[in-house]
Amino acid sequence: MNVDKYRVPPEGLRWVCSPELLEFEDTSQLPGLEGTIGQERALRSIDFGLGMTQCGFNLYVSGEAGTGRTTSIMELLKKRAKDEPDPNDWCYVHNFKSTDNPVALALTAGMGNELEKDMRELLTAVRANIPKALESKEYETNKSTIVQEHQEKNNVLFAELEKEAQEKGFALQRTVSGLVMVPQKEGRNFTQEEYEALPTEEQERIDTVGNELKGKLADVISQIRENEKALKETLAELDRNLGLSAVGHYIDPLKIKYSQFPRVIDYLNDVQEDILNNLEDFKGTQQQQPFPGLKIPTQTPSFERYSVNLFVDNCAQCGAPVIFEPNPTYNNLFGRIDHVMQMGGMATTNFTLIKPGALHRANGGYLVINARDVLMSPFSWDALKRCIRNMEIRIEDVLEQYRIITMVSLKPEPIPLQAKIIMIGSPWIYYLLYHLEPDYRKLFKVKAEFDTRVSRTPEAIRDYAMFVSSHCKRESLIPFDRSAVAGLIEYSARMVEDQEKFSTQFMEIADLIREADFWAQKAGSPTVTGTFVKQAIEEKVYRSNRIEERLQELIADGTLMVDTAGSEIGQVNGLSVMTLGDYAFGRPSRVTARVFIGRGGMVNIEREVKLSGPIHDKGVLILSGYLGGKYAHDKPLSFAASICFEQSYEGIEGDSASSTELYALLSALSGTPIKQGIAVTGSVNQLGKIQPIGGVNYKIEGFYAVCKAKGLTGDQGVMVPRSNLRNLMLKEEVVEAVREGKFHIWSVETVEEGIEILTGVPAGERQPDGSYPEGTINGRVDARLREMLENMKKFSGPADKEEKK
Numbered sequence: 001m002n003v004d005k006y007r008v009p010p011e012g013l014r015w016v017c018s019p020e021l022l023e024f025e026d027t028s029q030l031p032g033l034e035g036t037i038g039q040e041r042a043l044r045s046i047d048f049g050l051g052m053t054q055c056g057f058n059l060y061v062s063g064e065a066g067t068g069r070t071t072s073i074m075e076l077l078k079k080r081a082k083d084e085p086d087p088n089d090w091c092y093v094h095n096f097k098s099t100d101n102p103v104a105l106a107l108t109a110g111m112g113n114e115l116e117k118d119m120r121e122l123l124t125a126v127r128a129n130i131p132k133a134l135e136s137k138e139y140e141t142n143k144s145t146i147v148q149e150h151q152e153k154n155n156v157l158f159a160e161l162e163k164e165a166q167e168k169g170f171a172l173q174r175t176v177s178g179l180v181m182v183p184q185k186e187g188r189n190f191t192q193e194e195y196e197a198l199p200t201e202e203q204e205r206i207d208t209v210g211n212e213l214k215g216k217l218a219d220v221i222s223q224i225r226e227n228e229k230a231l232k233e234t235l236a237e238l239d240r241n242l243g244l245s246a247v248g249h250y251i252d253p254l255k256i257k258y259s260q261f262p263r264v265i266d267y268l269n270d271v272q273e274d275i276l277n278n279l280e281d282f283k284g285t286q287q288q289q290p291f292p293g294l295k296i297p298t299q300t301p302s303f304e305r306y307s308v309n310l311f312v313d314n315c316a317q318c319g320a321p322v323i324f325e326p327n328p329t330y331n332n333l334f335g336r337i338d339h340v341m342q343m344g345g346m347a348t349t350n351f352t353l354i355k356p357g358a359l360h361r362a363n364g365g366y367l368v369i370n371a372r373d374v375l376m377s378p379f380s381w382d383a384l385k386r387c388i389r390n391m392e393i394r395i396e397d398v399l400e401q402y403r404i405i406t407m408v409s410l411k412p413e414p415i416p417l418q419a420k421i422i423m424i425g426s427p428w429i430y431y432l433l434y435h436l437e438p439d440y441r442k443l444f445k446v447k448a449e450f451d452t453r454v455s456r457t458p459e460a461i462r463d464y465a466m467f468v469s470s471h472c473k474r475e476s477l478i479p480f481d482r483s484a485v486a487g488l489i490e491y492s493a494r495m496v497e498d499q500e501k502f503s504t505q506f507m508e509i510a511d512l513i514r515e516a517d518f519w520a521q522k523a524g525s526p527t528v529t530g531t532f533v534k535q536a537i538e539e540k541v542y543r544s545n546r547i548e549e550r551l552q553e554l555i556a557d558g559t560l561m562v563d564t565a566g567s568e569i570g571q572v573n574g575l576s577v578m579t580l581g582d583y584a585f586g587r588p589s590r591v592t593a594r595v596f597i598g599r600g601g602m603v604n605i606e607r608e609v610k611l612s613g614p615i616h617d618k619g620v621l622i623l624s625g626y627l628g629g630k631y632a633h634d635k636p637l638s639f640a641a642s643i644c645f646e647q648s649y650e651g652i653e654g655d656s657a658s659s660t661e662l663y664a665l666l667s668a669l670s671g672t673p674i675k676q677g678i679a680v681t682g683s684v685n686q687l688g689k690i691q692p693i694g695g696v697n698y699k700i701e702g703f704y705a706v707c708k709a710k711g712l713t714g715d716q717g718v719m720v721p722r723s724n725l726r727n728l729m730l731k732e733e734v735v736e737a738v739r740e741g742k743f744h745i746w747s748v749e750t751v752e753e754g755i756e757i758l759t760g761v762p763a764g765e766r767q768p769d770g771s772y773p774e775g776t777i778n779g780r781v782d783a784r785l786r787e788m789l790e791n792m793k794k795f796s797g798p799a800d801k802e803e804k805k
Contacts, residue, residue, distance in 0.1 A: 087364025586702020
């Protein structure tokens, strides 16, 4: 039996990036990286999503943190946005018809700033010219003439009435209650006694004439009121004409300048009408202080209603805006309405205090936000959905519905939304939103998924070198030579445990670049070499491997029992991976199996005490299927066995130890000892095929460290699944030990190959009669199972038969 054919040669234990593949001396000779390394699927999805202009085709950029999602999407958007038209400026102005609903005006880029400047100059000119016009001699003369004419008309009416009253023996007199007609006698008023002494006919005549004159007096008073109303209208028309002459030659040029914006023209007309209706506000009269020396605040007219709130200014924008909002709270996304505290603790606001949010600034372009931050911010997600669904940005006081006392606020006119929303998040958030949020799939129809690995190609190697060059130039780091770049690329392949792939976790690669630069600068080297990259990796491990070293010490001093020499029946070294935050390492564990007569079947001790996970339990149950298919074709299986991870005090999960447990069980059944210098990893199926597992490098290196601490004998090694060979990226120390014959790596495809390596005894193939060759592992197991079955029959008494019945 030759087991050397299963050994993996040193060349297959690690992919080495030869510096000769890199056609440069150091990264200072390379251009910077433009674009992204790999990610063809994600880039194609992004291009599709950005090209779709229909509603709902917003993007969700999915991927793990550190894969370059944000950097890639921002670079793509900025490059694309340069060729797109500039977005509109947006201004909020006073609504003269409904003061609580400010009006939103859209103007071409740069015109909003012009409008704000023009209105400021208009207000300055009007406030200076209208008082001068109202105080001019011409205005006072015209006003006096009009008033005098109306007074003369009133005087004529009273004169005619008084003349008629005198002719009829009455006089027009003013009393406390107003004007009255009083009968006269010899130039004086009648007394009550004189009136009562008159004959009845004379009294009736005086009453009749008095009533007639009272009616005429009422007519005259009504006419005078009409004249006063006409006087007010005439004076108002005079003021209006005066104001129009003072304002019109300022507003008319603005109407011509903004003629392409009908809503701006309407606003200018409203401004002109409001100025003409409130000319008194421009007189600037100072109120007298009631008490000399005492300053009392006076109510002065406010002209803020004529100003312009330049809400979004895109005068300096070149192309479409690309906005990344790092803190997507409700106010940061959708804007806010500020308030000013007045005397007495009263809060007031107006349209000039409306502030924009990220959506307003990104309108006409692109908004990039983090999905987790949006979901964690109260009210932001629901408001964002409403904005996308209704295609408008509405500024609201989100806390208004929760206040006990309603606060006076504004309801600004909503602004149409024409922006592409890009959310960046993890795959978990994407799947949760897709299944639990009914509106999500309507609003974010395009997913761009960033992979964590990229295929090893010459182009990828060149792009990796240019990535290092870009990073060095951007952060002013020392150039990396070819050996250093090769070391970084090898480390990238080890990160994904694949000789044919590179990692796209650029955040970790960038950190390693900075750390290697630190050690090179500390050594005074002009360039970063492969030695400094190796030192940076070793220092990074040293900062995190305290627990690993402590476990190695416990194994070395015998506290944790792991044998690396000799042979034992029913005992084998299994391998597992422990992950502590950002650091993972392999740990060997002793797996034991005991078999005895009984009907209990296999008992997984970890499962019984609830220290194992469902996947580990599944792996143990698969062993029953393998044993039944292998040995129960001509007899029932009747045995009891217990399997245990010795000195394991925490939970166990995964099926990578299922083949280890099977080897221990076969050893216990056959009575054949297993070499303790060999550790095993790999899962197994019911057909006895060894399946691949994860963390193969950590597991091999963990057992190598134990063997090194206890002494390398040349017979030690690790047995791994053959399908894991492409995942081998072992440390150079382990590869060198294999090359020198001090350590070995075997790869197997079946349980039979593995048991032969572990025991040195042939597994044995089934013969035509269904039996196995004598002396082989399978022959010994089959014979032991028959023996245990016969012994069980001897102990099966009447009680057992009755129980079965």
